[in-house]
Amino acid sequence: YFYDEQIRRFLLQFTRAVSGFQVEYGRDKDDPNKMALLRVPVRYGDATRNAQTIIQENSANNLPSTPLMTFYITSLAYDRQRLQEPYHVNKVSVRQRTYDSATETYETTQGNAFTVERLMPVPYKLTINLDIWTSNTNQKLQLMEQILTLFNPSLEIQSTDNYIDWSSLSVMYLDRVNWSSRSIPQGQDNPIDIATLTFSMPIWISSPAK
16 A cells, blocks of 8 residues: 555645735725735635535535635646656665754764665646636736736746655646636626636656655
8 A cells, every 4th residue: 555645745735836815805904094905715626525514504505705716626637748768767875864863863974875766657747727716806806917927937836845756846837717607698696706727737646666
């Protein structure tokens, strides 16, 4: 059995990349001349049944509050164009510093030395949709202007800081922008306006290293 949370780590990095954005939300109560800023929460859209039932308070009448950003995986496809020698084994020599368990610190002397055999990872293309829930056009324009300027042409991410992990680096490409989920004429229903951004990420899924 082997599980290293590799796809999960890329989802966490995607969450960090789209977190921290704010929108103006009226006037500041302490300073009327200053606009109040509201941080937009980000959630993974593929919620389990139990968690979603708790969030909706066991009712189908509760709608998500806005502004809100949710993302979910739309596809995970084998990327044949990035295929390399599948049986390649890369060897790297690693020397550790001596670790003192009493003081829980590393000393300046050399400790264990060993060789790591890294097996060729498998290339995949991960596609993620980011839904931006807004209650008015002004909120959408604010979020779009902050997000779209980051991808010129891409945004580099790193899934782990492991020194010998040769598959940790990846990039996020913005492929498509669907400005609105509403159709004209809208009819009698007035759903929440959702803008969808489609991102693609070339990732690697690795086997355990020897």
